[in-house]
Amino acid sequence: MKCPRCGSDDTGDARFCSNCGFDVSDVLAHSLVQRMVGAAKLDVQMFEEVEADTSATRQALIVVIVVALATGLSAAIGQGLAVLIPVVLFGLISWAVWAFIIYLIGTKLLPTSDTECDWGQVARTTGFAQTPGLLKIFGVVPIVGVPIAILAEIWRLVATVIAIRQALDYSSTLRAVAVVVLGFIPYIFVMSFALSLIGGI
Numbered sequence: 001m002k003c004p005r006c007g008s009d010d011t012g013d014a015r016f017c018s019n020c021g022f023d024v025s026d027v028l029a030h031s032l033v034q035r036m037v038g039a040a041k042l043d044v045q046m047f048e049e050v051e052a053d054t055s056a057t058r059q060a061l062i063v064v065i066v067v068a069l070a071t072g073l074s075a076a077i078g079q080g081l082a083v084l085i086p087v088v089l090f091g092l093i094s095w096a097v098w099a100f101i102i103y104l105i106g107t108k109l110l111p112t113s114d115t116e117c118d119w120g121q122v123a124r125t126t127g128f129a130q131t132p133g134l135l136k137i138f139g140v141v142p143i144v145g146v147p148i149a150i151l152a153e154i155w156r157l158v159a160t161v162i163a164i165r166q167a168l169d170y171s172s173t174l175r176a177v178a179v180v181v182l183g184f185i186p187y188i189f190v191m192s193f194a195l196s197l198i199g200g201i
Contacts, residue, residue, distance in 0.1 A: 032059045039128035042159055047166040050128050051121045060127025064095045067133035074139040074149075093194050094187075095130070099123035101183045101190075106168040110179055114169040125163035132156045 008019035030038070030049065035056070038046030050056045068091030072084040099122040107117050132155035139149040157180075165176035 032062060035059065035128060036063060036131045039159060039163075040131045040155075042162055044162065044166060047125050047128070047163050050124045051167050053124070054120060056124050057120055057127075060124045061092075063130055064091055064127050067091065067130045067136070070134050070137040071139075074137050077140045090191075090195060094191055095127060096123065097190050097194070098183070098187055099126050101187050102126065102164055102167075102179055105182050106164065106179050109182070110175060111168075112170060112175070114171070117168050122164070122167045125167040126160055129159035129163035130156055132159060 006017060006020040008017055030046070035046055035050060039050070050060070065088060068088040069084065071091070072087035075083050075087060099119055103117065103119045103122045106122070107115055132152050135148050135152035135155075139145045141148070161173065161176045161180055164170075164179055165173055168176065168179070170176050
């Protein structure tokens with residue numbers, strides 16, 4: 001596993017990274033749930049850890065599926081369980097597409113001298129950034145459901161900006177916001193097309 005702080009591959013079995021001295025022992029102990037909690041708490045170090053750990057891509061996939069299921073279950077109360085499969089498919093496709101668009105914009109249009117990134121790093125961090133979306137399962141609760149759903153989206157957006165900032169090695173949060181804004185337009189076009197295909201399933 002790469003060092004979460006400096007990205008060095010030379011961590012070996014030692015407790016400290018041989019390049020920067022970062023204590024990697026705690027990193028190796030973090031479970032999926034701990035990482036989700038850290039992402040929900042907007043913990044920068046947790047996003048750095050997820051970015052550096054290539055094995056966390058599978059965990060990010062699980063997060064995306066679980067959040068999509070929470071969203072789908074909320075929708076299923078009014079529309080039936082048949083909506084679950086399309087919602088999960090949409091969630092997976094949107095995650096992959098969003099990560100690719102952010103990767104392109106962040107590394108080709110708005111890179112910095114420190115930007116060293118691949119699709120997997122963006123996918124992992126933005127996948128875990130979806131954790132606040134779990135609150136959407138309460139979207140059908142009378143009176144408080146809509147405010148909770150809105151809160152979940154705002155929370156997820158903030159987590160996404162932080163995730164993108166860390167994945168692209170930015171020092172500026174505003175630069176990460178700019179990437180999100182620029183990425184939104186092509187994302188809408190691509191996902192509108194994908195939604196029309198999923199609707200036909």
